[in-house]
Amino acid sequence: MKQDFRVSDGKVLVALSGSMYVEGAAVLRERLLEYSDQGYKQFAIDMGSVDYIDSSGLGVLVAIHKRAVQKGGEVVITGLRGIVKELFELTRLTRVFTIR
Numbered sequence: 001m002k003q004d005f006r007v008s009d010g011k012v013l014v015a016l017s018g019s020m021y022v023e024g025a026a027v028l029r030e031r032l033l034e035y036s037d038q039g040y041k042q043f044a045i046d047m048g049s050v051d052y053i054d055s056s057g058l059g060v061l062v063a064i065h066k067r068a069v070q071k072g073g074e075v076v077i078t079g080l081r082g083i084v085k086e087l088f089e090l091t092r093l094t095r096v097f098t099i100r
Contacts, residue, residue, distance in 0.1 A: 001050075003028055005035075011042040017049030020057035029060040036064065041073025048079025053087060065097060074098055 001024035004015040012035045020028070032043065043064060047053075065075040076098045080088055088094050 015046045019052040022056045025056040025060045032064045041068045041071040043075045046078045
C-alpha cells in the first residue's frame, strides 16, 4: 500500500493506493497519530485508488475519526469506489464519516 501525506491550510491530506492490510494499517495509524499529536484535527483521506481494505484498516480510520472529533475536527473520506465503497456501506461507516 502506498501512502502520501501532505499538509495544506491546516488540514492533513492523505492519498492512499493499493490494498490495505494489517501492516499498512499499522503504518497509517502511526503516521496519523503523529499528526494528531502535533495538533492537527482536520483530515482528508483520498481512497480513490484503494482496491481493498481489511478490518484493521477500517479500525484505524474509525480511531483517527474519534480522536479528530474529540478535538473538534473531522475526517473526510473521498473517492470511495467498488468493494471498498461496499464495505463502508455494509458497516454503516458512511453514517460515521463525511463522504465526498
